[in-house]
Amino acid sequence: RAIAADLDAPHEKHSLLTGKDVWRQLHVFHGELRELPDRRAHELIGEQARRTPHAVAAVRGELRWTYAELDQRANAVANRLVAAGARPGDVVAVLSDRTLPWVAAILGILKAGLVYLPVDPAYPHSRIAGILRRSGTRLLLAEVPIEPIADVPVLPLEAAGPTIDPQVSVPADAPAYIYFTSGSTGEPKGAVCAHAGMLNHLTAKIDDLGLTEQDAVCQNAPQCFDISLWQVLAPLLVGGRTVLVPPQVILDVEAFVSTLDRERITVLQVVPSYLEVLLGHLDLSPHQRPAPRIVCVTGEAISRSLVARWFGCFPDVPLVNAYGATEVSDDTTHEIMRALPATELVPVGRPVHNVSVYILDSQLALVPFGAPGQIAFAGICVGPGYINDPDRTAAAFVPDPFRPDQRMYLTGDYGRWLPNGHLEFLGRRDEQVKISGMRVEVGEVENTLLRVPGVRSACLVVVPIGTSKRLAAFFTADEPVPDLKRRLADLLPAHMVPSTVHQLDALPLTENGKVDKAALVAAALRAG
Numbered sequence: 461r462a463i464a465a466d467l468d469a470p471h472e473k474h475s476l477l478t479g480k481d482v483w484r485q486l487h488v489f490h491g492e493l494r495e496l497p498d499r500r501a502h503e504l505i506g507e508q509a510r511r512t513p514h515a516v517a518a519v520r521g522e523l524r525w526t527y528a529e530l531d532q533r534a535n536a537v538a539n540r541l542v543a544a545g546a547r548p549g550d551v552v553a554v555l556s557d558r559t560l561p562w563v564a565a566i567l568g569i570l571k572a573g574l575v576y577l578p579v580d581p582a583y584p585h586s587r588i589a590g591i592l593r594r595s596g597t598r599l600l601l602a603e604v605p606i607e608p609i610a611d612v613p614v615l616p617l618e619a620a621g622p623t624i625d626p627q628v629s630v631p632a633d634a635p636a637y638i639y640f641t642s643g644s645t646g647e648p649k650g651a652v653c654a655h656a657g658m659l660n661h662l663t664a665k666i667d668d669l670g671l672t673e674q675d676a677v678c679q680n681a682p683q684c685f686d687i688s689l690w691q692v693l694a695p696l697l698v699g700g701r702t703v704l705v706p707p708q709v710i711l712d713v714e715a716f717v718s719t720l721d722r723e724r725i726t727v728l729q730v731v732p733s734y735l736e737v738l739l740g741h742l743d744l745s746p747h748q749r750p751a752p753r754i755v756c757v758t759g760e761a762i763s764r765s766l767v768a769r770w771f772g773c774f775p776d777v778p779l780v781n782a783y784g785a786t787e788v789s790d791d792t793t794h795e796i797m798r799a800l801p802a803t804e805l806v807p808v809g810r811p812v813h814n815v816s817v818y819i820l821d822s823q824l825a826l827v828p829f830g831a832p833g834q835i836a837f838a839g840i841c842v843g844p845g846y847i848n849d850p851d852r853t854a855a856a857f858v859p860d861p862f863r864p865d866q867r868m869y870l871t872g873d874y875g876r877w878l879p880n881g882h883l884e885f886l887g888r889r890d891e892q893v894k895i896s897g898m899r900v901e902v903g904e905v906e907n908t909l910l911r912v913p914g915v916r917s918a919c920l921v922v923v924p925i926g927t928s929k930r931l932a933a934f935f936t937a938d939e940p941v942p943d944l945k946r947r948l949a950d951l952l953p954a955h956m957v958p959s960t961v962h963q964l965d966a967l968p969l970t971e972n973g974k975v976d977k978a979a980l981v982a983a984a985l986r987a988g
């Protein structure tokens with residue numbers, strides 16, 4: 461907190477930038493300018509399908525769909541949705557595992573000018589209902605027959621329908637998708653992104669990773685994590701293929717490595733904690749070394765030692781540190797590493813094309829070049845905000861001081877420019893933490909604990925385990941609260957459920973009366 465206050469202090473000097481500083485600022489703020497095609501991603505994928513109808517587009521296990529087959533199935537989804545009464549701009553939720561029909565559903569929703577909202581069938585029912593209600597979802601596509609949830613009519617994910625392209629015209633600034641992330645008030649918030657921001661990210665991945673029709677991109681991210689979207693769509697824009705890897709394979713690292721090998725995966729993106737698991741496995745079986753040609757890490761800070769281990773194992777395979785947020789159409793900076801960086805912290809890189817990065821003080825003024833401050837993103841990547849949530853939108857999306865007709869997104873992250881114009885990530889301003897790369901707002905878990913009958917006070921702490929971390933919850937209650945973990949699992953997605961819960965007579969306090977989190981972390985470590 462003391463450091464946070466320091467980093468947030470207004471910078472006296474910002475109005476006194478010298479000419480050279482201004483030039484450097486202008487130079488390093490912006491990614492390259494790149495003109496994007498005046499078409500939506502699904503139209504470009506449709507054009508690709510006409511160019512290479514027989515090429516493999518999507519793979520899952522033994523199942524393979526060509527571009528022509530995928531395009532026809534996507535058209536069928538689009539036509540069914542229109543026939544069911546969905547109108548451009550309506551939200552359509554998809555309750556499905558990551559399967560080939562799920563890929564067709566994403567494309568079909570976009571083709572019909574609708575807004576894609578993924579929901580994970582493993583989520584608690586109450587959370588799914590809350591997400592559908594908050595987003596005003598119009599229709600739900602479900603993999604298996606179910607009753608309507610939150611009064612939203614259900615259509616089967618797979619069914620026959622006319623396969624001609626519905627040719628709906630979709631403006632570039634129309635919303636394309638919504639991802640719900642953890643919200644500190646106790647309610648998840650739905651970040652909306654537009655077609656233009658999505659296409660910018662997809663083309664940034666294509667350019668910076670050099671994607672071509674030769675590539676097989678691993679689709680391993682959960683469907684409620686926005687990186688799943690580029691893993692599906694970016695290869696389809698260039699004639700490559702997306703290879704869907706089911707969760708049970710990801711959990712079994714040996715099976716995952718075999719899949720990388722068998723499917724000749726060339727491009728992989730994982731969170732650092734999974735990269736560590738992968739390297740641990742490869743260390744033990746050095747003979748089994750599938751070599752993607754490029755690997756991306758994202759979602760949370762990667763340690764220098766893990767990067768060193770990577771290059772020790774794969775000296776010729778570049779590692780890309782990709783940084784961004786759901787609110788700004790996913791990754792907005794890329795650091796493309798071909799060797800271990802010289803800096804102690806692994807840089808997050810340069811803004812991708814058409815994206816600007818500002819480092820700001822508490823008054824939202826620029827800090828001098830190299831000084832730490834809050835990272836803000838501006839440009840085409842900035843989404844319209846949180847669905848049906850004007851207050852949280854207004855707090856995080858504020859006018860861009862350099863382009864008054866546009867807005868910038870305040871990340872809540874600290875960072876600074878390195879002398880070479882690359883960005884360094886310095887941590888969070890608030891209590892958002894990452895568990896396996898997925899966002900957890902401490903406040904959301906604590907508020908959920910407080911909703912359990914009998915719980916009087918609650919505190920969530922992050923406990924280090926090796927280079928990884930887990931969540932531990934401490935609470936006080938009038939009486940013993942049986943099965944608290946199970947009750948939390950009924951309310952929260954699995955990655956937000958604390959791995960241990962501990963009932964205390966009273967939460968320990970520091971001298972100034974705040975909950976003593978350090979003491980709780982120590983207690984959680986002792987309890988094991």
Ligand code: ADP
Binds near residue numbers: 785
């Ligand atoms: P994503 O767009 O990758 O899905 P989320 O919206 O889940 O990301 O979370 C965004 C936050 O995650 C960022 O504000 C930052 O705190 C953290 N983050 C993402 N990528 C990185 C990275 N490469 N290094 C450090 N932190 C990261």
